[in-house]
Amino acid sequence: EVQVVESGGGLVQPGGSLRLSCAASGFSFGSFWMTWVRQAPGKGLEWVANISPDGSEKYFVDSVKGRFTITRDNAKNSLFLQMNSLRAEDTAMYYCARDHSYWGQGTLVSVSS
């Protein structure tokens, strides 16, 4: 069974950093693009970033460029999102997805003083 499970969310002050993780199982992790999507409270979905199977290609939404980094460890079937210089508008549920097909339950990030 394909599963992706996010972790690492929490409350952080503006300007702070947080690292999200996504543990994958049930498929050949190193063969698939992986994606992060977020959803602010009461709002729609926003595509954040994705990374190619070998990690050589990475793409970001304009609003997080220069602040967020996406990486993966294929040996550990894990995806990461390093979030720096966090702002209040980054407050959201963050979802990990295998390409855009299998989605996790999400991890909540709150940026507030």
Add this chain to the structure above:
Amino acid sequence: QAVVTQEPSLTVSPGGTVTLTCASSTGAVTTASSPNWIQQKPGQPPRALIFSASNRYSWTPARFSGSLLGGKAALTLSGAQPEDEAEYYCLLLDSGAQAWVFGGGTKLTVL
């Protein structure tokens, strides 16, 4: 990056048919945009329904179908069920920006 536009809300009667559409500010939606349709019910994570414009996943009910229609991506629901009441999001590839973009979502009411 592109702006993707969907109907904010639609209503369909039980057993009825409804079509949701998805337009891009960069021009006609084509297979190169690789349209995806995602369903989300309140309090639940998103669930993928359609990829590459018209392909269903193994779990997607046959009453959902995707197509390209008049320069837009379209999701047609034929024989609406009460459990189809949800928010539906279109997701397109903006190849110029090398990024994917969600539409604002369509809130579908089955009533």
